[in-house]
Amino acid sequence: xxxxxxxxxxxxxxxxxxxxxxxxxxxxxxxxxxxxxxxxxxxxxxxxxxxxxxxxxxxxxxxxxxxxxxxxxxxxxxxxxxxxxxxxxxxxxxxxxxxxxxxxxxxxxxxxxxxxxxxxxxxxxxxxxxxxxxxxxxxxxxxxxxxxxxxxxxxxxxxxxxxxxxxxxxxxxxxxxxxxxxxxxxxxxxxxxxxxxxxxxxxxxxxxxxxxxxxxxxxxxxxxxxxxxxxxxxxxxxxxxxxxxxxxxxxxxxxxxxxxxxxxxxxx
Numbered sequence: 001x002x003x004x005x006x007x008x009x010x011x012x013x014x015x016x017x018x019x020x021x022x023x024x025x026x027x028x029x030x031x032x033x034x035x036x037x038x039x040x041x042x043x044x045x046x047x048x049x050x051x052x053x054x055x056x057x058x059x060x061x062x063x064x065x066x067x068x069x070x071x072x073x074x075x076x077x078x079x080x081x082x083x084x085x086x087x088x089x090x091x092x093x094x095x096x097x098x099x100x101x102x103x104x105x106x107x108x109x110x111x112x113x114x115x116x117x118x119x120x121x122x123x124x125x126x127x128x129x130x131x132x133x134x135x136x137x138x139x140x141x142x143x144x145x146x147x148x149x150x151x152x153x154x155x156x157x158x159x160x161x162x163x164x165x166x167x168x169x170x171x172x173x174x175x176x177x178x179x180x181x182x183x184x185x186x187x188x189x190x191x192x193x194x195x196x197x198x199x200x201x202x203x204x205x206x207x208x209x210x211x212x213x214x215x216x217x218x219x220x221x222x223x224x225x226x227x228x229x230x231x232x233x234x235x236x237x238x239x240x241x242x243x244x245x246x247x248x249x250x251x252x253x254x255x256x257x258x259x260x261x262x263x264x265x266x267x268x
Contacts, residue, residue, distance in 0.1 A: 021067060059077075117141065
């Protein structure tokens with residue numbers, strides 16, 4: 001039985017209506033997407049869609065309970081997940097240099113109890129040769145969180161301090177030139193996406209995140225310093241292994257086709 005979420009209630013959708021939408025989504029996905037193209041998806045994702053109400057609810061919620069839009073999103077995301085082998089991602093299957101940068105990691109909580117997903121933008125530099133590795137790196141963190149905390153949203157914090165246009169959802173200390181770029185970027189986003197973004201400074205970020213969860217340069221008291229290995233907060237997470245969640249992170253392995261660049265520990 002499906003629970004009535006805050007999003008469902010605010011949209012005026014009853015538990016019974018949601019159950020019907022979930023069933024319609026599953027039935028139409030099988031009839032319209034699986035019939036002639038099942039090889040486009042990882043069978044594990046399909047199996048989960050057919051048995052996990054929470055997963056279907058997530059797609060429907062994100063697409064404002066419009067089944068057509070949810071189906072399109074499922075199709076696109078499932079193809080992406082198969083391409084990047086998300087169900088098989090483990091720590092040892094993501095290039096080590098990506099973890100060593102400290103550009104992306106999960107650590108701490110915001111005031112609503114959501115996990116904080118940190119992007120240290122100054123440690124990221126554009127390089128077309130490493131885009132795929134970076135995508136696998138981010139996918140690893142997101143999947144790791146979802147497996148361990150399937151009901152818990154995340155708050156993405158883009159720490160923009162000391163960044164420029166060469167580095168390029170909470171954005172902290174965005175330089176004026178990035179503000180100018182944002183005026184262009186926001187024309188590409190939906191009003192709903194824009195509303196989820198908050199641009200904050202040191203004096204404002206504590207409205208969303210307590211000081212004990214913030215680093216000192218944001219006016220906080222958290223003494224955490226990212227180092228690798230091990231992964232931060234490792235004992236509160238599980239890894240993503242070949243057959244799904246497991247209790248131990250795999251330590252070895254090489255991502256097929258991955259290039260392990262030398263001297264890439266300074267930035268992404």
